Amino acid sequence: MEYLDFEMPIKELEDQLAKCYEIGKESEVDVTETCSKIEKKLEKARKDIYKNLTPWQRVQLSRHPNRPYTLDYIKALCGDTFMELHGDRTVKDDKAMIGGLGKIGDQSFMFIGQQKGYNTKTRQYRNFGMANPEGYRKALRLMRMAEKFGIPVVTFLDTPGAYPGLEAEERGQGEAIARNIFEMTRLKTPIITIVIGEGASGGALGIGVGDRVYMMENTWYTVISPESCSSILWRSWEYKEVAAEALKLTADDMKKQKLIDAIIKEPLGGAHSDREGAFDAVKKQIVKAYKELKDLDHASLVSQRMEKFENMGVYKE
Structure with missing residues (x-):
């Protein structure tokens, strides 16, 4: 431990x-x-x-090395029914973004999420949970497949951000994320989004447009990590705790600002201290959300989703 x-x-x-x-x-x-x-x-x-817990301490808990990742949740929820699907049909299969079909009870879902590694070898294999453009394009391909067959989508957010490498930018990282956001707003099937760890920047938002958006208790969701914010504003990482407080990145802060729908309570000590308890809490929330969304017609579903995100923040035309 x-x-x-x-x-x-x-x-x-x-x-x-x-x-x-x-x-x-x-x-x-x-x-x-x-x-x-x-x-x-x-x-x-x-x-x-x-x-x-302070905001920075919650950031630390969200990164705990024993914390369950996307595949842990999927396997716990679906058991042997999960079938992973690969590739974006253009470049390659991005190992940082995983997706596939699985069942909770008798209901099929399309599960999509960022996957991190547990040791040096698997972290490199998964690119530390930072997806390339082909990862977001694979996610979009799977979402369109789910729409075609009337299958609800569940996305798990856990990334320090989209991969910022030169090759990723050359292959259209910004366009891939923007395309996903655009297409998800009008996808004609229910989308349930859960932040299970780190929810950083467009890397998270690229699969984060949902009819229901939830955060686990010890997670964070914001435009930039506290360390990066500190390095930009103070030219040092020493002020990361101050940055974490100022960014209002915790689940409580996000709920107060009406940017998420609810907080999923974690077992005392964090999700890693009682994995089964965390899996059960997530499962119950997914089932509850799907019951609320399943009877909506396509027009109502898309209209409510668009209205939900249009009402966020303050803007002037």
Whole structure:
């Protein structure tokens, strides 16, 4: 188990508790009362820490190395029914963007999302969850397929941003993302979007236009990462915590600004501390959202989606 800096008091108490149990096993001393006291302290410490997280601490939790990624959610939701689909039919198959068909119960869904890696090798293979233009074009191809067969779309957002390399720009990164946003606004099938980790910039928005948009409790969603914002404004990463606060990037902030529909509560300690609990919460939210959307005709669905995004922010013509 890996611990973040602000989680060290929890680690210390867990170590004390483990040592207390070990002493009880190795000797005839009754340690029941002592262990009970430590357990109460541990429970209180967990509640105090996780109920009062700063925006930067939530950013850290969203990047926790043990946090479940897109494929983890899909496999937990669909089991063996998931069939991954590959390629954009133009350039290649982007491993940072995955998609395919799967079932929750008897209902089929088209699942699309960014996928990160778990170690150095898989992170390179997945390009650290940063999709190239062909990844967004693959996502659009799968969305159009879902529309053709009347299958609802579920997108999982978890990326530090679209890949900023020269070759990506040469192949039309900006156009690919813009095209996805445009096409998703008028897609004639329900779209359910969930931020499961990092939701950075156009890289996330390229698959983020949904009829229902949700954020998990310890995730973030904004135009730029706190580190990049800090480096632009202060020429240093030292002010990333200040930037995280100013960007209003947490799920609570996004809900207050009416940019998302709801927050999916995570188990105490984050999604990585109780994966099954996180999977179950996401599954319930998807099923609930689909029930709300499934009976809408195509015209109403598209009209409501467009109105939803047109009402965001302030503008003047």
